[in-house]
Amino acid sequence: MSTVAPESDVRRHELAEFLRSRRERITPEQVGLVRGRRRRTPGLRREEVAQLSAVGVTWYTWLEQAREIRVSPQVLDALARALLLDASERAHLFALAASTDPAQHTACPTLTPALRAMLDQLDPIPSCVQNSRYDILAHNVTYGRLLCDLDRLPPEDRNCLWLAFTDPQWRAAVVNLPDSNRTMAAKFRAAMAEHLAEPAWKALLARLEAASEEFREVWARHEVVGQGGKAKYILNPLVGLLYVEHTNLWLEPASGARLVSYVPLDEETRERLVRLGELAARGAGADAVPVP
Structure with missing residues (x-):
């Protein structure tokens, strides 16, 4: 009778x-070490990796022996740097260790030219790429006029949570604003659990608390909600009421970047989104005359 090794054992051996x-x-030269004449080990020695990553030699040896030891994200980060891992290798290292990369969201490696082209092809379906902090990293033309005129905003203000609690245009477009903002804040709190010590998350939270009494009241409830799509109404100033389904396509693990789209749920909305895309492409602002 055969047995299957536990997943943790498989992970340790793969790691x-x-x-x-x-x-x-x-090679030693790649990391600034001198190659001795009597070196037999291909590449670096274990003690050299331990020295470069500032961990104990015995501990690193146990790691390569697949011993059952815990590895912190900080140590994994040090090992990734010592071993000169590229972005894909680094992601693989953290995945094998079942750990969250502390530097994962400092940039969005998935925001490629191909993804930007996909956003354009989705027009007139409003679509954008967001990270788990609700920063809008990229968007297509129609999304740029869906809830407000994004092009008028500085990059640091292009954050859905910030706009939902502070921007008059955005707030006027959201039907049932109190419930929507309460849900968004709850999703933000759930996502932030993995990023409590990260400066960008703390800075956004402090900014929101300083700017919005409504946010402070909602945040004090300590509510949490997982990510998910739903049908919603949006009152666009250019084309009127839209009935859409908010959908997420994950580009990274669920705590990472995602492609967000607002798919029309009836023919009238579909026609209005086509009209919105045309107006947005011509550079119409929020003060344009709405279409009946």
Whole structure:
């Protein structure tokens, strides 16, 4: 009778083999070390990796031996730097260790030219790329006029949570604003649990608390809600009432970047989105005369 190894055992052995393979491919010269005449080890020695990443030699040896030890994100970060891992290898390292990369959301590696082209192809369906902090990283033409005129805003203000609590145009477009904002704040709190020590998250929270009494009241409830799509109404100043379904397509793990789209749920909305896309492409602002 055969048995299947627990997932944790498989992960440890995969992690050990991955670390060993990365260590053996690096020459001492690549990391500023002097190659001795009697070196037999291909690549770096274990003690050299330990020295470069500021961990104990015994501890690192146990890691390569697939011992059952805990590895912090900070140590994984140090190992990734010591082993000169590229972005894909770094992501693989953290995945094998079942750990969250503390530097994962400092940038959005998925925001490629191909993804930007996809956003354009989705027009007139309003679509954007957001991270889990609600920063709008990219958007298509129609989304740029869906809830407010995004082009008039500085990059630091292009955040859905900030706009929902502070921007008059955005707030006027959201039907049932109190419930919508309460849900958004609850999703933000749930996502922030993985990022409590990160400066960008703390800065956004402090900014919201300083700017909005409504946010402070909602935040004090300590409510949490998971991410998910739903049908909603949007009152657009250019084309009128829209009935859409908010959908998420995850580009990274659920705490990472996502493609957000507002798909029309009736023919009237579909026609109005086509009209909105045309107006947005011509640069019409929120003060244009709405279409009946």
